[in-house]
Amino acid sequence: MSSRTEVPFWTSVGQSLRNSSRTEKIFCCVCWTIILGAVAAIVYLLAFRQQESPSNVWNITRAMWLGADIAGDPVKYRPLKLVIINHSVSPECRSLEGCAQSMRNLQNFFLNDKGWDLPYNFVIGNDGRVYEGRGWDREGAHTYGYNSCSLGVGFIGDYRPGFGNTVPTSLQMERFKELMQYGVLMGYLDPDYAVVGASDLQTSASPGDNLLKQMKAWSHYNQDRYRNMTCAQIYDLTK
Numbered sequence: 001m002s003s004r005t006e007v008p009f010w011t012s013v014g015q016s017l018r019n020s021s022r023t024e025k026i027f028c029c030v031c032w033t034i035i036l037g038a039v040a041a042i043v044y045l046l047a048f049r050q051q052e053s054p055s056n057v058w059n060i061t062r063a064m065w066l067g068a069d070i071a072g073d074p075v076k077y078r079p080l081k082l083v084i085i086n087h088s089v090s091p092e093c094r095s096l097e098g099c100a101q102s103m104r105n106l107q108n109f110f111l112n113d114k115g116w117d118l119p120y121n122f123v124i125g126n127d128g129r130v131y132e133g134r135g136w137d138r139e140g141a142h143t144y145g146y147n148s149c150s151l152g153v154g155f156i157g158d159y160r161p162g163f164g165n166t167v168p169t170s171l172q173m174e175r176f177k178e179l180m181q182y183g184v185l186m187g188y189l190d191p192d193y194a195v196v197g198a199s200d201l202q203t204s205a206s207p208g209d210n211l212l213k214q215m216k217a218w219s220h221y222n223q224d225r226y227r228n229m230t231c232a233q234i235y236d237l238t239k
């Protein structure tokens with residue numbers, strides 16, 4: 001075997017270091033410093049800076065999507081026990097910039113064409129981010145009769161088969177749950193909250209079967225608990 005004459009790598013590095021001149025050693029040191037510095041800078045940029053950039057934040061405030069100030073009465077019931085899902089029946093959006101634009105378009109549409117402000121408390125973009133609408137502190141304007149005692153969450157897109165054919169992504173479903181967990185943690189939502197589609201309460205095609213089908217897998221989905229009940233009945237204020 002010829003390998004007897006081969007010197008292991010680190011031994012050879014040591015030998016050449018011993019054999020090299022002072023200038024060569026300094027040069028070698030400088031080179032390694034530059035290489036390690038560059039690696040450290042790349043790791044920092046990849047791991048650290050990206051976390052701080054808005055493109056990695058999952059919950060986008062109204063200020064971040066450049067929304068206009070939102071009107072709405074203060075929430076009357078707390079913690080909320082009911083979460084109602086609608087779809088927006090507007091074009092899908094798949095980036096922070098695109099969804100921020102969608103949010104501004106939706107707000108303008110409701111203000112100019114409907115005469116009231118963005119109806120949802122929160123909106124889930126097709127990019128999986130959660131966009132703040134009226135937020136936790138203001139009543140929504142999404143489901144007649146239930147606005148004062150529910151949280152309205154809109155999913156961007158048209159989830160009706162044969163119409164928009166939007167299909168919810170797993171990231172959207174995860175981020176919706178993250179929003180719910182945050183709401184419970186902060187005391188905005190009852191830990192035993194129930195999620196329904198608008199069509200579970202009223203005759204409607206919203207939020208569309210593609211979305212409804214996936215909602216039914218959620219542990220908090222409960223079609224029947226508050227069906228046909230008024231807000232006062234939900235909060236047991238009628239006795």
Ligand SMILES: *[C@@H]1O[C@H](CO)[C@@H](O)[C@H](O)[C@H]1NC(C)=O
Nearest residue numbers: 057058059060061132178182
């Ligand atoms: C966004 O979520 C983080 C936790 O992931 C939370 O600390 C922060 O307060 C949230 N921001 C808003 C505006 O809800």
Ligand SMILES: *[C@@H]1O[C@H](CO)[C@@H](O)[C@H](O)[C@H]1NC(C)=O
Nearest residue numbers: 086119142198199202204206
């Ligand atoms: C949500 O769905 C209900 C149907 O029950 C409908 O009346 C309402 O207009 C929808 N809201 C929005 C904001 O799309």
Ligand SMILES: *[C@@H]1O[C@H](CO)[C@@H](O)[C@H](O)[C@H]1NC(C)=O
Nearest residue numbers: 201223224225226227228229
């Ligand atoms: C709700 O009311 C409708 C008619 O008002 C009725 O047909 C339906 O059975 C009721 N559902 C429940 C769960 O009570």
